[in-house]
Amino acid sequence: MSEALPMAGAAAQVNAVGLSKNDYRGNPTTLCQGCGHNSIANQIIAACYEANVVPEKIVKFSGIGCSSKSPTYFLNRSFGFNSLHGRMPSLATGALFGDYRLKGLGVSGDGDSASIGMGQFKHAMRRNVNMVYIVENNGVYGLTKGQFSATADKGLELKKQGTNLYLPVDICMEALASRATFVARLFAGNAKQVKEVLKAALSHKGIAVLDIISPCVTFNNQESSYYSYSFGKEREDPLHDISFHAASEGPQSTISYVPPKPEIMLEADMVDGEIREVALHDGSRIVLKALDKDYDPHNRLEAMRVLEEAHANNYLVTGLLYIAPESPSLTDLYNLVETPLNRLTEQELRPAPETIHKINALMF
């Protein structure tokens, strides 16, 4: 529809697929000023632009919440579906069968994914649905005005809500327990890292879970919370710097939203300060820089250990925690025809007339 068209006549700078940054924008935000979710939306725009994503090859999904509103704030040229509270994963799962060449980009909240949506969230990971799954994690229900979500810390106090009595859900731990194939924890205030991990996630085949701590400036900005900016900034403990190299710089076919390139495999063993490349399914790469220690993002248990340690020591660990680059995504498992399902014709879909006799013959 016309609102989604790039501005006519603008002589803007373009990327490898011939699009300007404007082509990646959405409508103006209606979130609060200073909301962490806004900076994430901006990084999505930047990441897609820099990664030469073709917007029509992305499908946006969300549940319900402030976070779930964000898909209207980026990629106006992508289809999008703002579904039901906690039920984005199933919708995305079905929709991505429409055209297996599309990449899902889901934005959810901690209430949306960890409270009401826990079940669907877990099952989307089990299925390795081909999507980037962002949880904009602020520990509260923003849109309904500040109740505790399931990621709020036990003992946290909020004015109208009293004390939170229940243990927090750790999104990354859940992702690991469900064998998600790409798991990262980020901090919305750290724009560059968000952008780089986003680019990596967009190149990953299967589900990439990004737990992005994204403070709610309006309802949860106390000193005692993980999810407030000030606290987040202090406690943040970056695991890696990640920078993204597109495998190809030339204009891409419209079939793939990410530049396809020969695969570059990950080398073994890392030492402190070493730069490590992780090969992604499509041949593009991410480069990991180990800041603190030899961290191997291919080891699930190690990722759990790092999370446990962080939990025990009360700090946030950010970066790419885990990646399993070779797992087939859901649609890969279905032995589908090459033409996207939603472009098949009647001839291709309706069995030939003569088959009906065979079928009737089977009915006795």
Next chain:
Amino acid sequence: MSEALPMAGAAAQVNAVGLSKNDYRGNPTTLCQGCGHNSIANQIIAACYEANVVPEKIVKFSGIGCSSKSPTYFLNRSFGFNSLHGRMPSLATGALFGDYRLKGLGVSGDGDSASIGMGQFKHAMRRNVNMVYIVENNGVYGLTKGQFSATADKGLELKKQGTNLYLPVDICMEALASRATFVARLFAGNAKQVKEVLKAALSHKGIAVLDIISPCVTFNNQESSYYSYSFGKEREDPLHDISFHAASEGPQSTISYVPPKPEIMLEADMVDGEIREVALHDGSRIVLKALDKDYDPHNRLEAMRVLEEAHANNYLVTGLLYIAPESPSLTDLYNLVETPLNRLTEQELRPAPETIHKINALMF
């Protein structure tokens, strides 16, 4: 109701609370002969009898499935509620507020808890609901005739269902990720271990998750599956022998279903072959015997490691994986009056008449 009364005039042997084993029985099973669920029901009867549980102090819960039918096969003198598919946890959570002195005993299936019930299952653990939560895990939907459940192994083949395409849910890993305070994996064929861990679980304050591999003889008994008896027996890798010592042998007050005794705390550090006692909230104890190695069931990460290792090496690890004996259970957090809520009178529940004026005065 009269069906639940012990047989009149029977001169049976009685336990410390003066009940015979008959007082713990239920109706005859309607499950298939040889179903793993039946042996678990029998162990529940034995465990409750031996642990001197007062049946009226137990409330049985279940979802829907063959497994969820079992609560009618034991403890006819306990209240029970066969709820909805996947929604037992919420029902139990609410019901146990009725009388905080009651212990929940939930029986669910892998479909019931890991497929449809994933969300509620996880949230019950977050809340540390005061119940024993048994998952009778057979990797299939028994009652609906043999479809894959979420704990079925990826690649598993079943006649009418084809190949399972999705990763299995690991109930114990989920329990650990959600910080359940008591997590064990058992094998229904190993009656003694089931009984002993059950007794320990009944003494635990808060949620005790028992993932009991319980083969479906009718729909999932292939060689390639974890959940068949033959395979289970071979692969089983017992972590500990657990035996339960009731802290008291005398007749118990009707208030507590488990013998209260002075607490015996757990000693630090274990060596191979050592016997370790884990203190439970009510002073009764379990004794752990380390078979393979120094295993510390107080270390969540270690439990995860053991599970990961077992997974990598394709075997089953059974025993008490994790216990956090000191966590308050849900009802403990609510600062409730001593009288059970469901016995409060109108006087106690309706604010005094004069308060209405104060309230009206506040309305402007």
Next chain:
Amino acid sequence: MTQRIVNDFSITVGTPNGSGSSTANNTILRALFKMGIPVSGKNLFPSNIQGLPTWYTIRVNKDGFIARRASHEIMVAMNPNSFTRDLADVAPGGAFFYADDIKLPINRSDISIYPMPVKQLVRSNPEIPANLRDLVANMVYVGILAHMIGIDIEKIKLALKFHFKNKEKPIALNMSMVKAGAEWAAANLTKTDPFYVEPMNKTEGLIMADGNTAAALGAIYGGVQFASWYPITPASSLAESLNEYLPMLRRTPEGKNTFAVVQAEDELAAIGMCVGAGWAGLRAMTSTSGPGMSLMTEYAGLAYFAEVPLVIWDVQRMGPSTGLPTRTSQGDVAFVANMGHGDIDSLILLPGSIKECFEFGWRAFDIAERLQTPVYVLSDLDFGMNQWMSEPFEYPNVPMDRGKVLWEEDLEQLKGDWGRYRDVDGDGIPYRTLPGNTHPASAYFTRGTGHTPEARYSEEPHVWVAKMERLKKKYETAKQYLPRAVIQKVDGAKFGIIAFGSTDPAVEEARAYLEQEHGLKSDYLRLRAIPFTEDVSQFIAEHERVYVVEINRDGQLQQLLSIKHPQHATRLVPIAYSDGLPPTAQWIWSAILEQEEK
């Protein structure tokens, strides 16, 4: 001995659940069918896998009336736990066959009693491996019955051949027991009952199928591209039939799939996936029963409001709640008509035969995509899980209707000027684009919140009202795409009958009875869709009394008809009853008689 009673009685077999009697029972059914005699077979089974009593009741009727009957002329008692009751249930003058290892008192002298040495005959056959003995034991009663009432052994062989897909070993094994039974009966039993079957030619050209298989096949011919489901009785076999037949019918020569079937983690997810797939342009369906329908409510409302096509099969079982999972009902009509908070209109298809299960299997997609809305197909356990005689399935007689979809070239022509929810054609149906469309103006944003014709968020009161009124218009438009009612009128009808779904055979039989025995002629409208089309209103207007027959407590369809026909509300008399069993003609005619004689 009294007069021979030929091709007009019921046979009921009582066995413990899970004892493998279904092969035997189906074999009897199929053999009778192959003899050209109209038959039906209904499985009255418990919600249990093994051990509880279960019955299979076969109606044999030369006139083609195949509704269940409550009386059992021939009873085969294989289950000690239901023996006494089975014995009591035999119609006076009937025949009682029983496995002679059941040693229980037999206290009736008004019926013929035939003991069957089942165990003995099985054990005496050395070819039968010990572990299969219990299984093939059931074939003994097939053989004995065959001899005693005259079932053609060759037709039994045909049935077994079909059942075992021509595999010789099991066919031979089972046939040996059938023969052993027949021979034993010939040598040892004296027939004292009057019941016989004789060949006819009333089933020629017909097939034998259950409604779930028919629905799945229909969907496959309708080009189903995506199905998500969660197991539940009695709907599971619908999705399982998709799994069975899709690979056969819908793979490319290269062996690639033009479909995907996903077993979801629950019904919330099953419908969520379907809504996603339908939105993305796939012919998407899900199938479930009552509890699953309840869980699908929220997503159903979204699909209605966001205008996403999908097909939902509700194979009804007995509710409320978990109810009787293995018993039939038509109890979800009112719920489905109101499925979702807020103002909702539901398009509902009501197949009334196995052939229509097939037909609505494909047609539902055309309707859903044309109207861009969920289409509910209400079947039930009786259709879904029982074998029925049926006209053969007919290849779809119209091309697929994919509805109003704009692809790249369409947008090119429109110069990108389109709006997802604009009512361009005045029929209330807007145009849509599908993800994957690469035209830069193709994308739009879908939501369950208020939106303008351009699909932008809006809370404006007039925008909301306009949207809701357009949806209402669409509901009106729908009528022209829905199957008309099937109306039978006769001269001198005293009243009308409205029914739908699996009650049709019972209604037809009741009509015949009322006419023959009481001279009460009736017109009959078999409803096939909601909203009600003009012909339905006219039918009601033409009759002073219209009996609305349905298998539920509250007369749910009658209520919906009342709402839409306030001027005739008092004419609509509910004949509503639901006890879990398929309806009998007697229930209908006696209820009508009671009213008519008032």
Next chain:
Amino acid sequence: MTQRIVNDFSITVGTPNGSGSSTANNTILRALFKMGIPVSGKNLFPSNIQGLPTWYTIRVNKDGFIARRASHEIMVAMNPNSFTRDLADVAPGGAFFYADDIKLPINRSDISIYPMPVKQLVRSNPEIPANLRDLVANMVYVGILAHMIGIDIEKIKLALKFHFKNKEKPIALNMSMVKAGAEWAAANLTKTDPFYVEPMNKTEGLIMADGNTAAALGAIYGGVQFASWYPITPASSLAESLNEYLPMLRRTPEGKNTFAVVQAEDELAAIGMCVGAGWAGLRAMTSTSGPGMSLMTEYAGLAYFAEVPLVIWDVQRMGPSTGLPTRTSQGDVAFVANMGHGDIDSLILLPGSIKECFEFGWRAFDIAERLQTPVYVLSDLDFGMNQWMSEPFEYPNVPMDRGKVLWEEDLEQLKGDWGRYRDVDGDGIPYRTLPGNTHPASAYFTRGTGHTPEARYSEEPHVWVAKMERLKKKYETAKQYLPRAVIQKVDGAKFGIIAFGSTDPAVEEARAYLEQEHGLKSDYLRLRAIPFTEDVSQFIAEHERVYVVEINRDGQLQQLLSIKHPQHATRLVPIAYSDGLPPTAQWIWSAILEQEEK
């Protein structure tokens, strides 16, 4: 200058959402209320936290008609984004106040225009910290308005005192801006509009409250013991009010709680917990809105069938689907009446005032426990989230009815001979025991599947039918426990009106208008519960035309009335409309006039 118009107009304030205008608006409302003038205030706000346009509309009416009006005599425009529209919306002859930093064209000469130097006045007050400037800016228009229409500054102070719980600092800060505004207006503005307020004595003895607070307080006086909930607009503040008032009213002298409130992970769990708690003998409740209701469907069906008491508040918002989360509606009536697959009957309470929100808050528990079934209370956003004048809350005038519960001593007397689902008293209501009962015969097993009077599993057809018929009987029994309709009859009434819930003020105003302006007198039945009691049927029978007024598209209540009154179905004329805003009297009278003039 034209004639003074006193105490009869509307004031509407347009601000950006989240700009803190609610203190200012509530202050105006409360001050007017304290002046003794009938008022109402309605917040027309977007589903957004900060930035989108929002309006607050105050009706001032000396005759006590406090329904919303569509015309705005006084408009205060604080939001550049809605400025143009706000300007256009002022009634001819009205007054337009605006923040003078908004520099947009003003193209009307038929109204009075008053610029307000808001920013300037705020900045010129050195006592106001920079970070609070935006917040208190709104007090400027309070002050200006006060001066211009005559709001008593002392009453404003009272309102602020209440708002800030007597905390001096904020009261002083805000009052300083009110005064600055008033003084500036006195010095700089010349009044050219006719609108004034003057003190009256029409609010004496009344309170000011919202329906969610009232409901929560009512529940507390009803002895609520367990509440589980999941946040959702517009229901959240009901549970949050429980959290606020329970500790004050329901702690023992030792500081222990006689209640528990659990925030569930979603609505499936919220109702599940409630069913558990209700089953265990607690007065259990949950509160939600449309989407949550949809999700509660499956458990609601179980509670109906297993006969578990609980109370469900549905604070209705605009559906279907996510709809307009911050707009009001009465759109869930049909859904709730059919909430669950299978045959369902729902007990529904329909509070029609804030006082009734309180009353039904406690009464719902009595009814639920007496009938052992879910009780739905349908409120709506207009009640739930807006401030209303109200009669004071009344202490419950009857003792609690805990229904038929057997404790240890009862079972002792019965010698353990009881059955959970036996209809001992012939009223369809059985007896129950509660977990924790230590009598060895107390326990029973509850299920959503078919069961005998002794609570044993059963699939027997007659057992099922008996159970369902008993439930129907219980539904009949219910009528004697439900609140009767409130009926107003006048001599010479030409027709009847049926309405419920928050439409009452608009209906009353419409009736007055129709009588005064058109000589059309009407009788009025305010419905307070479903099922319909005899008085409702009689009311319908007494009128040739009965207008059924409701805020939805489909005339849902009218449909339910039609079903139950087929003989009068044509008399029931739906006056149904729903655009998200609270109804106006004009909508009702014009719709009725249109019909009457036909």
